[in-house]
């Protein structure tokens with residue numbers, strides 16, 4: 001499936017983005033590390049990071065519709081060539097906060113839009129150490 005992907009949308013938590021530039025997620029994708037290891041290096045894949053819009057993530061519905069429309073119109077990228085990654089700041093227990101409490105709601109929005117979704121982006125070394133020490137909840141980096 002990853003070989004078909006032409007665009008990755010990375011949704012980031014509005015609260016986390018108050019202090020985060022988003023560099024970690026894009027850096028992980030560029031190097032194909034952390035949650036992006038399955039995408040072939042060198043493949044032409046566009047990355048579009050954007051915020052959830054604040055709790056409970058309702059704006060995602062409009063933003064994802066806009067993304068799908070613009071991708072088709074401006075880059076001839078079809079919806080089934082897009083994967084949405086829910087950034088680590090949303091889905092993992094991490095240095096910002098515990099996971100987003102609205103993940104089920106957001107998952108429903110994305111499912112109704114027919115989007116492919118994966119969880120995770122940048123893997124923080126500090127959060128990983130705290131996860132291994134049992135301070136943070138476990139996270140399956142290979143999960144859906």
Ligand code: SF4
Pocket residue numbers: 012013014015016052053054055056057090099100101102
């Ligand atoms: S909906 Fe979740 S990801 Fe978005 S601001 Fe609220 S806690 Fe963060």
